[in-house]
Amino acid sequence: MARNQHPVGRSSSPDGRRPALERSEGSLTEPFTNNLLSRHRSARVGQMLFLVSTIVGIVVLTALLFNIVNSAFGLAAVQDKVDPTTLVRDAVLIEHQTKEQLVQVLEDNLKPAVFQTLKTGKPFEQRSHKEVYDLVVDRVVQPEVKQTWPLFDSLLHRQQILAGIAQEYPGARVQFLSWIDARFLVTPQSSQVERAGVRTAILGSLWTIALTIAIAFPVGVCAAIYLEEYARDNWVSRLIRTNINNLGGVPSIIYGMLGLAIFVRALQSLTSGTLFGLADPTTANGRTILSAGLTLALLILPVIIINSREAIRAVPGSLREASFGLGATKWQTVWAHVLPSALPGILTGTILAISRAIGETAPLVVIGASTFINKDPSGPFSKFTTLPIQIYQWTARPQAEFRNIAAAAIIVLLVLLLALNATAILLRNRYSRRV
Amino acid sequence: MQDETALESRAGSMAAMPVAAEAPIDLRKRPRIREAAIQGFLFLCGVLSILTTLGIVFELGRESLGFFARQVWEDSNKALTVALAPHATELSLSRGGSGIQAGDLVRVENEVVLVEAATGQLATVVRGRQGTQAVTHPANTALFLGRGVSLIEFFTGTRWSPQIGQFGILPLVTATLVTSLIAMLVALPLGLSAAIYLSEYASEPARKILKPILEVLSGVPTVVYGYFALTFMTPLLRGIFGANTVQIYNMASAGLVIGILILPLVSSMSEDALSAVPRSLREAAYAMGATKLEVAVKVVVPAALSGIAAAFILAMSRAVGETMIVAIAAGQGPNFTFNPFRSAETMTGHMVRISGGDLSYDSIDYNSIFAIGLLLFLITLLLNIISQRIVRRFREVYD
Numbered sequence: 001m002a003r004n005q006h007p008v009g010r011s012s013s014p015d016g017r018r019p020a021l022e023r024s025e026g027s028l029t030e031p032f033t034n035n036l037l038s039r040h041r042s043a044r045v046g047q048m049l050f051l052v053s054t055i056v057g058i059v060v061l062t063a064l065l066f067n068i069v070n071s072a073f074g075l076a077a078v079q080d081k082v083d084p085t086t087l088v089r090d091a092v093l094i095e096h097q098t099k100e101q102l103v104q105v106l107e108d109n110l111k112p113a114v115f116q117t118l119k120t121g122k123p124f125e126q127r128s129h130k131e132v133y134d135l136v137v138d139r140v141v142q143p144e145v146k147q148t149w150p151l152f153d154s155l156l157h158r159q160q161i162l163a164g165i166a167q168e169y170p171g172a173r174v175q176f177l178s179w180i181d182a183r184f185l186v187t188p189q190s191s192q193v194e195r196a197g198v199r200t201a202i203l204g205s206l207w208t209i210a211l212t213i214a215i216a217f218p219v220g221v222c223a224a225i226y227l228e229e230y231a232r233d234n235w236v237s238r239l240i241r242t243n244i245n246n247l248g249g250v251p252s253i254i255y256g257m258l259g260l261a262i263f264v265r266a267l268q269s270l271t272s273g274t275l276f277g278l279a280d281p282t283t284a285n286g287r288t289i290l291s292a293g294l295t296l297a298l299l300i301l302p303v304i305i306i307n308s309r310e311a312i313r314a315v316p317g318s319l320r321e322a323s324f325g326l327g328a329t330k331w332q333t334v335w336a337h338v339l340p341s342a343l344p345g346i347l348t349g350t351i352l353a354i355s356r357a358i359g360e361t362a363p364l365v366v367i368g369a370s371t372f373i374n375k376d377p378s379g380p381f382s383k384f385t386t387l388p389i390q391i392y393q394w395t396a397r398p399q400a401e402f403r404n405i406a407a408a409a410i411i412v413l414l415v416l417l418l419a420l421n422a423t424a425i426l427l428r429n430r431y432s433r434r435v
Numbered sequence: 436m437q438d439e440t441a442l443e444s445r446a447g448s449m450a451a452m453p454v455a456a457e458a459p460i461d462l463r464k465r466p467r468i469r470e471a472a473i474q475g476f477l478f479l480c481g482v483l484s485i486l487t488t489l490g491i492v493f494e495l496g497r498e499s500l501g502f503f504a505r506q507v508w509e510d511s512n513k514a515l516t517v518a519l520a521p522h523a524t525e526l527s528l529s530r531g532g533s534g535i536q537a538g539d540l541v542r543v544e545n546e547v548v549l550v551e552a553a554t555g556q557l558a559t560v561v562r563g564r565q566g567t568q569a570v571t572h573p574a575n576t577a578l579f580l581g582r583g584v585s586l587i588e589f590f591t592g593t594r595w596s597p598q599i600g601q602f603g604i605l606p607l608v609t610a611t612l613v614t615s616l617i618a619m620l621v622a623l624p625l626g627l628s629a630a631i632y633l634s635e636y637a638s639e640p641a642r643k644i645l646k647p648i649l650e651v652l653s654g655v656p657t658v659v660y661g662y663f664a665l666t667f668m669t670p671l672l673r674g675i676f677g678a679n680t681v682q683i684y685n686m687a688s689a690g691l692v693i694g695i696l697i698l699p700l701v702s703s704m705s706e707d708a709l710s711a712v713p714r715s716l717r718e719a720a721y722a723m724g725a726t727k728l729e730v731a732v733k734v735v736v737p738a739a740l741s742g743i744a745a746a747f748i749l750a751m752s753r754a755v756g757e758t759m760i761v762a763i764a765a766g767q768g769p770n771f772t773f774n775p776f777r778s779a780e781t782m783t784g785h786m787v788r789i790s791g792g793d794l795s796y797d798s799i800d801y802n803s804i805f806a807i808g809l810l811l812f813l814i815t816l817l818l819n820i821i822s823q824r825i826v827r828r829f830r831e832v833y834d
Contacts, residue, residue, distance in 0.1 A: 039726050046728035047636055053628030054637075057649045057702075060695050064655070067667045219480045226477035240481050243488055249749065249819035250812065251756025253783050254491060256790075257808045261494035265796060298487050305484070331473045359656025362758035362783070366790045388658045388759075395662045395763055403666055410659050417654065 071407035072179050075154040077165045077172040081142035082109065094136055099124070102132045109140045138195070145193055145401050146172055180408035188374040189385070193401040198409050200373055204289070204384035205358060205416075207377050211293025212300065212357050217350055219297070220304030224346075227305070228312040229334055248302040256366030259295030264367050273381030287368035290380040295363050300353040307349020311342040344428045351424035355417050361388040387413045495812055498805030503586065505802060507600045508542050508579040511535065516556075519543065519572040526558040528578070540564065540581030543572050547581070589806070595769040595785075597803040606771040607807065610779035614690040614761055615754040617775060621694025622750055626701025627743065633702070634709040635731045653699035661763030664692035669764060676776065684766030684778035692764065693757050697750040704749065708742020709735055741829035745822045752818035756811065758783040782807050
């Protein structure tokens with residue numbers, strides 16, 4: 001537009017002054033104002049708005065962490081079915097009693113049949129002092145969490161809460177509970193909040209991820225090598241490239257359906273282990289760790305391929321040419337020169353993909369991860385549950401107490417992810433120094 | 436590539452030279468079995484991704500076909516008035532109930548018969564269809580009318596309950612639409628503004644702090660966001676709008692949290708597009724006396740519009756496919772409503788809930804989640820392709 005109004009462009013004007021006159025005439029009817037004040041004001045307002053939008057992300061992240069920590073700790077009203085002070089033997093509280101005294105407590109307070117079952121299950125001589133003490137707490141004292149309060153309420157309104165507890169649950173004792181503790185990490189699942197732990201879930205997650213890495217990493221890197229180093233620019237390689245980009249955008253739950261139809265159902269004999277005669281008879285239905293690992297491997301494959309391709313592409317061509325110049329074959333060049341140089345990038349991309357796989361829930365729910373399982377997974381053909389599924393299950397329960405252990409499990413998951421990402425950074429630094 | 440092969444073969448023959456000094460040098464490329472095998476293996480790894488796509492399309496398609504080909508038996512509220520002998524072709528029907536017409540499939544106990552003609556209370560039928568045996572049926576046996584799932588019903592019905600023969604997917608689609616729209620209403624303005632701030636305003640140190648924080652948001656597992664939606668966002672909404680308006684499970688809270696989930700995607704893709712706009716454009720605008728806001732909004736954003744649009748559409752596809760947040764916070768049970776404060780189940784939420792229990796193969800539920808999955812797959816694929824097209828087609832190329 002500005003060019004059209006340029007005086008030189010007008011052949012009608014002999015000296016180039018007339019258009020300028022015309023324009024000044026125009027500005028007489030419409031006086032030019034630069035509105036500087038209001039424009040600057042709106043510029044400031046705009047900048048503020050942009051800044052606020054950016055900060056919203058930080059605020060949400062803070063709220064998220066606050067919310068989780070708030071639920072994972074706090075006061076709880078715990079009601080004992082039997083008051084521990086009535087279990088005093090020889091004027092010693094149960095905390096300080098010897099094993100024999102504790103066994104005596106059990107014998108006195110349990111029904112004979114129950115006591116006998118415990119005894120035949122594992123004789124008390126073989127049980128440690130701690131085990132017997134836990135039995136007394138679980139079977140005789142039977143503490144039950146009546147109500148819980150989040151951390152910040154517990155700190156700020158402690159007096160009101162204590163008064164409320166005294167009124168509503170007269171016999172209850174007040175405890176400051178940390179829902180996440182050593183016991184929570186090493187105990188298996190339970191249907192009772194006080195006794196539930198994430199041991200099986202952590203083991204399940206680790207098994208699944210180990211299998212996922214074992215499958216997806218080599219395949220993904222090989223595919224990336226093919227696409228970057230070998231593939232000519234023909235329709236096959238173009239198809240593969242487009243396809244990988246599109247697969248990256250497929251919702252994860254669709255991979256779950258693929259896993260359900262192919263790994264769980266069609267390849268049942270393979271994934272349940274009957275093909276190798278290894279099946280656990282209780283689990284021979286294909287809903288195993290192997291199916292989960294295969295499904296997640298397909299899910300993260302596009303991410304690994306895309307990241308690895310970028311890392312391989314970043315290796316300078318001079319390196320390859322020097323290698324070829326010394327008479328190396330293509331594969332020797334790739335194996336000895338391209339891959340080591342690209343490794344930091346490949347590893348970083350892989351670890352990012354794995355952190356995605358660890359947090360993935362939907363596909364595993366679809367392929368049928370068990371929701372309640374209290375036996376440790378023993379191999380690729382066992383039933384399993386994972387941390388995110390555990391969190392989902394506990395969150396979906398209507399009882400409020402389960403939200404507390406869900407928050408505790410979330411902390412475990414986030415710490416796991418953090419550790420993984422820290423490893424990624426360390427690995428990258430270490431290898432990039434060497435190359 | 437050709438140069439490399441030539442180099443390679445020359446290097447190979449040079450190594451062989453001293454041995455066969457007298458013989459003429461063979462310059463042809465020597466076959467290397469190991470190299471070829473490795474290349475073949477690498478190619479297979481590349482092809483695996485195509486197999487994955489084919490697997491998805493094939494399995495979703497096959498099970499969905501099973502869904503649409505499924506015969507559903509509905510009680511016609513009619514019964515036989517006279518007992519039916521194995522070779523009789525005349526059915527005498529009781530009054531009332533749904534009308535039976537020529538061409539209908541009718542189930543009598545375990546036998547399926549095809550109606551050839553029907554007049555009032557008399558129907559002429561072909562016995563023993565669909566591999567069933569023609570046997571005697573006593574009087575007063577109930578008749579069931581067979582019906583397939585039609586595409587029209589699938590896309591226009593407003594009730595989804597496959598167990599009792601209601602196959603309208605609309606309630607699931609509207610719920611997905613509502614949550615995704617709310618998510619986009621959050622993510623678009625916030626994501627674009629954050630991108631503008633990071634690319635146009637922020638100093639280098641500020642960028643170094645703000646960007647990783649936004650990226651952390653995208654690294655949080657979605658199940659954690661689901662927990663956040665249910666235990667933080669929902670009580671917040673109920674506090675603001677009143678517990679009577681906002682149900683415990685509602686689409687608004689799920690949608691808002693999905694918006695937060697896709698915010699980093701929008702902001703980082705938009706920021707890439709904004710920083711690709713050449714500096715000269717900005718400087719020209721400043722030279723004209725434009726303020727920083729005018730440069731950002733009137734010059735840089737329009738120049739990067741294709742990249743921003745692509746980011747929006749990709750984010751939309753993510754929002755449609757998001758599962759755990761809606762499964763936890765949006766509610767269980769399909770509900771045909773546009774009110775964001777009501778509970779309603781989205782397509783993904785329904786798939787998770789149905790497959791969460793022990794699902795028996797060949798049940799109507801098993802087939803139905805594949806039909807939903809196919810629709811979801813097609814929607815997201817379409818959005819992804821549009822996004823890629825926009826980037827390729829409308830990208831402004833600057834020198």
